Amino acid sequence: MEHNILVVGGNGLVGKTIIRILKSRNPHVNVFIGGRKGGAGNHLKIDVTDPGTFQVILEKKIDLVILSVNDKEDHILRFAIENKIDYLDITKPTPDLVKAYAIAKNRDVHSRIVFSSGWMGGIVNGLVKTLSGNTDDIQEVKLFVYYSVKDLAGESSAHFMAENVAKPFIRYENNRQVPIKHFLDSEDFNFSFGIGKREAYNFDVPDLYILNQIENIPNVSVKMTYNSKFITWLLGAFQKVRIFNILSLKERRMIFGSSGNGDQSVFEMIIKTKSGNEKLSLQSTKGQAELTALSAVLHTEELLNKFHENNTYFSHQLHQPSLLLEKLKAYESIHIKTSR
Numbered sequence: 001m002e003h004n005i006l007v008v009g010g011n012g013l014v015g016k017t018i019i020r021i022l023k024s025r026n027p028h029v030n031v032f033i034g035g036r037k038g039g040a041g042n043h044l045k046i047d048v049t050d051p052g053t054f055q056v057i058l059e060k061k062i063d064l065v066i067l068s069v070n071d072k073e074d075h076i077l078r079f080a081i082e083n084k085i086d087y088l089d090i091t092k093p094t095p096d097l098v099k100a101y102a103i104a105k106n107r108d109v110h111s112r113i114v115f116s117s118g119w120m121g122g123i124v125n126g127l128v129k130t131l132s133g134n135t136d137d138i139q140e141v142k143l144f145v146y147y148s149v150k151d152l153a154g155e156s157s158a159h160f161m162a163e164n165v166a167k168p169f170i171r172y173e174n175n176r177q178v179p180i181k182h183f184l185d186s187e188d189f190n191f192s193f194g195i196g197k198r199e200a201y202n203f204d205v206p207d208l209y210i211l212n213q214i215e216n217i218p219n220v221s222v223k224m225t226y227n228s229k230f231i232t233w234l235l236g237a238f239q240k241v242r243i244f245n246i247l248s249l250k251e252r253r254m255i256f257g258s259s260g261n262g263d264q265s266v267f268e269m270i271i272k273t274k275s276g277n278e279k280l281s282l283q284s285t286k287g288q289a290e291l292t293a294l295s296a297v298l299h300t301e302e303l304l305n306k307f308h309e310n311n312t313y314f315s316h317q318l319h320q321p322s323l324l325l326e327k328l329k330a331y332e333s334i335h336i337k338t339s340r
Contacts, residue, residue, distance in 0.1 A: 005029055005066065064085070080113065088114045115313070138271055141271050147288075184236065187200050264283055282335070
């Protein structure tokens, strides 16, 4: 069966990486690239702010839209639901995810609508289930993120941080919503893969919402450190004395907008269950763009298999956890370690 897949934002870093990995693993799939400028052949003019540009999606008989660019008004989501087209979104920060999920849940859905906006393309929540098959046994999940300013990264994460660094977000303690801010409440953590002991600070990712509100895990927290200890300390100091509150958005974007030529990306999970603690450590030697794109491709392959009924999903709900873990381990630039 022929599959026509549209990657909206396919000219960006993550979008290009999705297309490269998708084509290499699924050469039979027709891939279209959606962007504001459009072009010839498989390059389509799609502007997420202008639904009038979406007609070409129907003309090209697109089966699945992968959204890798921020669509704040959810125009593509609404179009996919109305036209019974499968949809996979890897872009949304927590507030936008909550809003989009509410839209989908309140509609009569006749396609697969998948939200994959958790850390690194939504794989964290699936990997949690590899360490404990029954989430009812999980009392706490702590996610620690190592972020390198030398990594070749897209703009979306930096822009989100610039826009939200001075605003509180929510973590969960015994199912209570606790407002906190980025780069406060440091915790020492000994990272794997040669990184060593670092101070890690509060950090907002959609997994906080997903693990508590969808998977019913009562305690969920996320903390992040930069590859530079000085930068990590400096951001914490800025937050303590409220410098971010007086900086303009442009100035905050300058602070968070750095990107290098490539570096590793690492995250680690500590899962507390009734029978003890489990730890999973993941390293992507090609960085966060590669890992995010691979995750999107793995979700896409699940949708191509047609095993899943028309419904609204979070991406980890598409996978059997053990198979997801094996697929990640099989990828040459990913290394995973687990321990008790």
